[in-house]
Amino acid sequence: MRTLCQGATGADVIELQSTLLILGYNPEEIDGIFGVKTASAVIQFQKDNGLFPDEVVGPITWGYLQRLIASHQIYIIQPGDTFYKIALAFGIPLSELLAINVGIEPYELRVGQMIQLPKNDFPTLDGMIHSGDPTNANFARVKVDINLVLPDNPLGEGCIPFASYRGLYAVDRENTQKLYVIDPLSNRIKWEFTIDGNRPISADLSQAYPTEITVSAAASLQNSLTELQKYYALIAPNLKLNFNFGASGALQQQIEQGAPVDLFISAGKVQMDALEEKHLLVNDSRIILLGNDLVLISGNNHSKITSLEDLTKATVSRISIGTPNTVPAGQYAQTALTNLKLWDSLQPKFVLAKDVTSVLNYVETGHADAGFVYHTDAQGSTQVKVIAVVPASSHQPIIYPAAVISTTKNQQAARNFLNYLQSPEAQQVFARYGFKTLEH
Secondary structure: OOOEOOOOEOHHHHHHHHHHHHOOOOOOOOOOEOOHHHHHHHHHHHHHOOOOOOOOEOHHHHHHHHHHHHHOOEEEOOOOOOHHHHHHHHOOOHHHHHHOOOOOOOOOOOOOOEEEOOOOOOOEHHHOOOOOOOOOOOEEEEEEEEEEEOOOOOOOOOOOOEEEEEEEEEEEOOOOOEEEEEOOOOOOEEEEEEOOOOOEOOOOOOOOOOOEEEEEEEHHHHHHHHHHHHHHHHHOOOOEEEEEEEOHHHHHHHHHOOOOOOEEEOOOHHHHHHHHHOOOEOOOOOEEEEEOOEEEEEEOOOOOOOOHHHHHOOOOOOEEEEOOOOOHHHHHHHHHHHHOOOHHHHHHHEEEEOOHHHHHHHHHOOOOOEEEEEHHHHHOOOOEEEEEEOOHHHOOOOEEEEEEEOOOOOHHHHHHHHHHHOOHHHHHHHHHOOOEEOOO
C-alpha cells in the first residue's frame, strides 16, 4: 500500500507531482523529490476535497487523486506499465489506446509520463454489465469500478485504506456474493473477492504463464514478424517468442522429425497439408493468414531484362529460384514457367537456392542475373528492381497457412499469438511489408 510524506523519493513521488500538476495544483518541479511545495499542494488538495489535511499522502488521498485523474481521461505511467496492461485495467481496446496516443513509442514508456485515455463510462458494482461467459455457464464477464477494502490496515484505527481497481471481472450467478478477476490470457480465475465488504479472500489462483513458444515461419516473414515481436511483448510481457525462419519444406521436415515447435506459418499449402495428413496440427487451428505475389527481379543496374521472355536471351546466364522440392516460391516459379512454356528452355540457367532470402541475396550480389521471389522480399530490398509480376493465373494462389502444432505444450499461448496475428493491428504491419491481407 502506497503512503508518502515529506522526504520521500522515487516513482510514486513523480506520479504524485504529475497528478497534482494536471489537477491545477502547484508542486515543485516534477523531480521525484517530496519537498515543501509538494506538501503544500497535497494539503490544499486535501482541503478542497474534504479530506483531513496533513502532509501524508495515504491511501484515501491516493484514491481521490486516481478518481479525479480518471475523470480527466489522463493516466500517468507507473513502473511495470505497458499499453496492454493499461488497456486491460481500464477495459478499453488496445488499438484505441494506441490511436489516441500517436507519437508515443509503446515500448519506450517512462515512469511519470502522461498518456491520454479514451472516454469510457465504467459501471459501478451496483450496475454491473454481463456480457458473455469467460469460463463456463456459471460466470459472466463484467466491467466494474470498485473500491477494494484491504484486510490489513498499516495506518492504524481511524484510517480506512482502499485502492481503486478497474478491470475485467466475473460474477458467479449462483452466488452473487462472489466476485472473480479473470486472467485475460489463460481465461482462468486469478483473484477471488467477496462482494460483502469487498475483502480479498484468496491468493492468486491462476496457473503460471507459459514462458516460451517457438514459431517456425517461412523466411519471407522474417522482417514483419520481427517487428510484430516487439509489439506483442507489450501484450504478453511474460511470454518469450522464439522464431525459426527458413524454407517451408525444411521447416515441415523438422516438425515431422519431432522438433519442438508450437506454431507453424508456411509459405505454401502443400507443406501444411502434409502435416495435417500426419495429424500434427491442432484441430480447428489452421487458418489462411496472408497472401503474396511472385515477381521477377534483377539488380538495379541490370538493363538487359525487361520481361519474362527476356530470360531466354543468351545475355542472361544465371536465374535463381528456390529449390522446388522444399521452397514454395520455387514451386510457384516452376509451375508458372511450365504453364508459360519457359521452364524447359530455362533449366540450364537455374541457380537453386535454399530459400527466397538466398535468391534475393544472389541477385543483390550479382551472382544471378535475375530471380523469382515474393513481392514482399523485393519490396524490402534497395538493391533490386521488379521486372514483372508473374501472372497469378499461371500458378496456384500464394497463401500463407498457419496452425498450432499438436505436440505443443503451450497450446493456449500459441493460439493467443496466432489470434494476434489476425488482429487489425498486426494485419496493418503485414500490409506495410507488401503482404496481401485476407478475410478470415
